[in-house]
Amino acid sequence: MSKRAMKNYETSQRPAKESKKHWSLGLLESMKDPDSIYKETDRLVVIRDKYPKARIHYLVLPKEEISSIFKLNKTHLDLIDELGSMYKSIKNDHTESDLVAGFHAIPSMQRLHMHVISKDMDSKCLKTKIHWNSFTTSFFIPFDDLLKKLEQDGCIERISNETHKALMSTPLKCNQCSFEPKNMPQLKQHLLSHVK
Numbered sequence: 001m002s003k004r005a006m007k008n009y010e011t012s013q014r015p016a017k018e019s020k021k022h023w024s025l026g027l028l029e030s031m032k033d034p035d036s037i038y039k040e041t042d043r044l045v046v047i048r049d050k051y052p053k054a055r056i057h058y059l060v061l062p063k064e065e066i067s068s069i070f071k072l073n074k075t076h077l078d079l080i081d082e083l084g085s086m087y088k089s090i091k092n093d094h095t096e097s098d099l100v101a102g103f104h105a106i107p108s109m110q111r112l113h114m115h116v117i118s119k120d121m122d123s124k125c126l127k128t129k130i131h132w133n134s135f136t137t138s139f140f141i142p143f144d145d146l147l148k149k150l151e152q153d154g155c156i157e158r159i160s161n162e163t164h165k166a167l168m169s170t171p172l173k174c175n176q177c178s179f180e181p182k183n184m185p186q187l188k189q190h191l192l193s194h195v196k
Helices: 003-013 023-030 074-093 129-136 143-153 161-168 184-194
Strands: 037-040 044-048 057-062 099-104 114-118 140-142
Touching (some): 044 074, 074 099, 099 143, 129 140, 129 184, 140 143
Antiparallel strands (some): 044 057, 099 140
């Protein structure tokens, strides 16, 4: 066998390099990481958000492979009810904090996930207007609203690109009072006045 043929043969016998997974699939790895997991049931996994946008920020994910809110239908109503029960359980664990639960209208990560986040929005990972607006405008679909929409319509429809852009460019406004800051540093400083 020639050197070239030998080299080709050896190359073909090596295990293929594992392809690098896209960042949007990161939740799937976190669901398996014991250090990330906060709670777990037969159907759900609750993980700590790696880049929390508040003092308390969890993601509640089904073990069932559902890529996003757009794949939900009426057959998933019992699963959504279970997400609601998990939200109540997390609230019971954090009675000192004001928590909200909801979904992004256009999720950036693969696998259906519900955010459970404290209203303080006090986090070094909260850096941009887009971060802020993704939790404080109608881009953030409250749990009860999503449940009602699914019960009524049997699906969750995508918002338009124009609506998405408009929501992300909404002027900054405190989520706990009427204060309208000029920029993110001013908003972040102001938010500390609400922390008990």
